[in-house]
Amino acid sequence: MxxxxxxxxxxxxxxxxxxxxxxxxxxxxxxxxxxxxxxxxxxxxxxxxxxxxxxxxxxxxxxxxxxxxxxxxxxxxxxxxxxxxxxxxxxxxxxxxxxxxxxxxxxxxxxxxxxxxxxxxxxxxxxxxxxxxxxxxxxxxxxxxxxxxxxxxxxxxxxxxxxxxxxxxxxxxxxxxxxxxxxxxxxxxxxxxxxxxxxxxxxxxxHARDADCVVMGYRIHKSGEGLGSVLLGLYRDDGELQMVGGAASFTAKDRIKLLAELEPLREGDRVNDGEPSRWNSAADKRWIPVRPERVCEVAYDQMEGRGNDQRFRHAVKFVRWRPDREASSCAFDQLDVPLKYDLSDVLEGQ
CATH class of the missing domain: 3.30.470.30 (DNA ligase/mRNA capping enzyme)
Structure with a gap:
């Protein structure tokens, strides 16, 4: 050009x-x-x-x-x-x-x-x-x-x-x-x-919201030391656990600590069907599944999708573990549902 x-x-x-x-x-x-x-x-x-x-x-x-x-x-x-x-x-x-x-x-x-x-x-x-x-x-x-x-x-x-x-x-x-x-x-x-x-x-x-999610798995940090991200899920109406996104951006100290907490729950070999990245096709998409026993609270802004087919639109922030919550109680019904609004109404009066 x-x-x-x-x-x-x-x-x-x-x-x-x-x-x-x-x-x-x-x-x-x-x-x-x-x-x-x-x-x-x-x-x-x-x-x-x-x-x-x-x-x-x-x-x-x-x-x-x-x-x-x-x-x-x-x-x-x-x-x-x-x-x-x-x-x-x-x-x-x-x-x-x-x-x-x-x-x-x-x-x-x-x-x-x-x-x-x-x-x-x-x-x-x-x-x-x-x-x-x-x-x-x-x-x-x-x-x-x-x-x-x-x-x-x-x-x-x-x-x-x-x-x-x-x-x-x-x-x-x-x-x-x-x-x-x-x-x-x-x-x-x-x-x-x-x-x-x-x-x-x-x-x-x-928008500032929080949700309690089940930890479904994790990825190792790109440096090879500690945990890079935790993969999160919510239970559908039919009882299936569905992945909804992940939380990352941990300090080096927290990466080591979180890996030590989740490693005993490891269940099976690495799988390759978690959150694909369109921005970096070379990124390692493999993740390690864990038994769905741990619950964590995360901060998020919005969801993408509908009903039981939703995901976090943007990256979420890990807030804390929730030992008081049963994994089976972490379902989509806890999420705040925005009002239905048409894009043409937003553009109206431009």
Missing amino acids: DAVDLPVQPPVEPMLAKAVATVPAEPGTWSYEPKWDGFRAVVFRDGDEVMVQSRSGKDLGRYFPELLVSLRDELAPRCVVDGEVVVPREVDGRTRLDWESLSQRIHPAESRVRKLSEETPAHFIGFDVLAEGDRALLAEPFRARREALSDVVHPKAFCHVTRTTEDAEQGTLWLTTFEGAGLDGVIAKRLDGKYLPGKRDMVKVK
Whole structure:
């Protein structure tokens, strides 16, 4: 791809958000918007040249060829837009974001990418503008950048402008209602704030939940020392134990301690059908099953799927062992069920 010639050049570190427990509520200070659960992307368009840059600076364009076409059709000829790449799918008669379908799009085979681009086309949600025409907007307050966003993004089918409100009560309501459409929380931006690349100058409020899960197995850490992750399960209505995800990111000391606790429960040889990683096909996917006797509490934000066919959408955090819980009591019925909400209702009023 030829280099773009814009007042803000790639790569750009996206402005980030720090997590807080509640939606900030100082009147006249904040703008609130839904937190989209997709791939963060800064889009650079200079005529026919379009680059979709990931948060880490990589070019996502090869994984979303259909999105490059949409961006040429639905963005201003010369602009830099911050936003999110998402994949919506219909579930039970409602359209919602589908993280699983989105993650499948990162595939090394070009033929697979083309097939998925037709089956699960991606959308782009714009929520900030870094440049318009020959003018850089980084130093402009967000209220001005927000006005420019409507001039830069021309929604037709696959590009959208996120909803915003300056009403803290409305923002808090979105935190619960929009989850039913697969969204991830609420973002608050300072109305007079500049765009600060790489700085955590925004605020995010995400769902915080806990669940008691059965430890089904574990993986050895990539260093070969201690436990790398524990694999977790919940009991279905039919009594079957179903894997729902895993917890990792333990300290070196805890890895050794956890392995010592689980090794006596080891049951059989390694198996190779646990949580496959689409991001790293070379990762060792083998795991060691254990007798389903230990229960642990984990912190999570959302589930993906329906009923007895759910998984943790993102990585979960190991909190503590629960020796007071029987493994057989750890079922799907303990999970909080979000309100059903259609994606079109979230995009309404853009």
